[in-house]
Amino acid sequence: MATKSDKAVKISQKHLLGIQDLSISDVNHILSEAKQFINLNRSKNKKLETLRGKTQINLFFEPSTRTQSSFELAGKRLGADVMSMNIVNSAIKKGETLIDTAMTLNAMHPNLIVVRHQDSGACNLLSQKVNCAVINAGDGRREHPTQALLDALTIIEKKGKVQGLRIAICGDILHSRVARSNIYLLNMLGAELNIIGPTNLMPKDLEKFGVNKFSDMKKGLKDCDIVMMLRLQNERMNSSFLSSNREYYEYYGLTPDKLDYAKKDALIMHPGPMNRGIEIDTNLADDINKSVIQEQVELGVAVRMACLKIFCE
């Protein structure tokens, strides 16, 4: 629980663009704030007045269910006025550029803009043009900081700490912003990271980030405390990375026999949405003793409340 002295902690950044920009004290500050909201979210009355009178705009250029609703709910529970921009009907479809959209929204004096965009660096560009705080809800394949923070919070809730754990991140690393943000964050928090995937789905020079690279899933899963599965991002695949989904499942799908290589009490995580039967066995995904996928969604709201509160200040 946060004490009064924690309140004095200032975040080092104006915007939440990526884990790359955060210091360890920034991360601890966000996580300790988030912990306070977990119980609130489980209680009957969930509404606070922390952000009363503040305006939050959700600007989603890419389809999203859980992240967008999670941010929307987080803002509303803190008492902010939340507006979600429907890109399908917006001027962007009429050819307006990102910067012009940003300037237009900026003129309405929001306190927070939450952005998801298909291009890496879109939030950085936007943040240079607006006066309010920009929260990155996923930009291209670069970063998805709140997802990494909620993953860390879930691990801490279940395992008590991140330090010293062996964590596997498995799947389509190349196209994954979740993987990148988690690599920065979990590295910072002292985990040992095993990154698993077919070489075709690994970005260049990944080992320079201080992680272990595996193309053999069983070797990579050995003695892991956490197995984080990633979604196979078919929509980003414009050329042949893999031969077929069934071969992918054979070698990189999380199945009970592969999970046996991890520790007995290993937990399964997935940022969603899942492709059942492609990257994860459907029974494993639903196994309440092993899978913490629902908890991730739950804690996501708490983490986003913390981020909104901290960056609005």
Next chain:
Amino acid sequence: MKKKYFLNANIIDPQNSLDEVGGLIINEEGKIEAIGKKVNENNIPSREKYINLKGKHLFPGIVDMRVFVGEPGFEYKENFRTLSNAALSGGVTSVVTMPNTNPVIDNVSMVDFLKRRGRDKSKINIFPTASLTKNLEGTNMTEFGLLQKKGIVGFTDGIKTIQNSRLMSRIMNSSHDLNSLIIQHAEDSHLAENGMMNDGIISTKLGLQGIPEVAEKIIIERDLALLNEYRCRYHISQISSAKSVGVINEKKQFLKFSCGVSINNLSLNENDIGDFRTFLKLSPPLRTEDDRLSLVDGLNKKTIDVIVSDHKPEDEEQKRLTFAKAATGASGIETLLSLSLELFHNGSVKLNTIIEALTSNPAKILKINKGNLSIGNDADFCIVDINKPWIVKTENLVSKSKNTSIENKKLQGKVISTFVNGEELYKI
């Protein structure tokens, strides 16, 4: 035109192995009458005035082998008038223009148009290239022979590469028959697909699609394998990596061809992209510092023959976008010489080597009588204070497009004046 006299300049003319303090006399027709240390006050009639260039350098006018002009089709980015003003302010007196216009320079009537516009609007010498294939589609060859007769100096698809090996072999055969110059932009389109920058730790960090070095190497190796079978005048437009330097160095031992490099790749590296600076989205991409050092080494060892500006004007709207959507290329003709001089000032390349790569080497490859100060030639030259410090400011750029890759960079060395056909067309 009156005769003009210059004395006491540091003259460098690599083609004539001239590197000495001396004078220059320009005759009434704007041709070079005399040059070198033999030209002193005694050669000047007593009633004539002369310009004392003590402490200044005098170089042949620069020949820039890779320049994009917006005419026709993209006049809002750059036209012949703005291009020639920008060129003159950088000491460039001859440019080779790329055919990537709209419409494409791929037929004889387009060449007539270009020549007319060039003659009416440009103050510098325009040497146009035409495309290798019709409409840059990479399928059907253009009419090398007929286009050449109209004044085309070389053939290239500019920003595109001939991917089809059979077509490339046929292009080489035609080039052999017609003695045409083939200029290849070396990049395998599949390996580079959707690529935006060098493939490496920075691209992984920024989440941007990388272009591996091998995309360049594979085309160079293929072309040189073909060249071994089908000899012709072949030039690699510009290279970016240590691996390419290695291949070219090896093949130059037994094959005759030439190779260029963009001043951007000689001076900058991928770290300069920083926080998604779209002005540094270039093709070929900026690579690592090791690659840059290899390119510098390649220039010193004559593996690389030519330095180009790769001047690609883009309006601000095309750059104020996300990195993925931003246009590729940087404006650079007016900073080409000053940025090259940085390599001299920091001790990495000899001045003579730099000037050679900017003047006589490109002229020899193109088979044009430019880039030298031989007696009887057009007096195209620039006078340079190689120590003068200045800062690149967007608002001071002459080019119509301000997309410089080196905004706010401190440079040492500035063109004082530029002459074409003996006439001073630029003065600081």
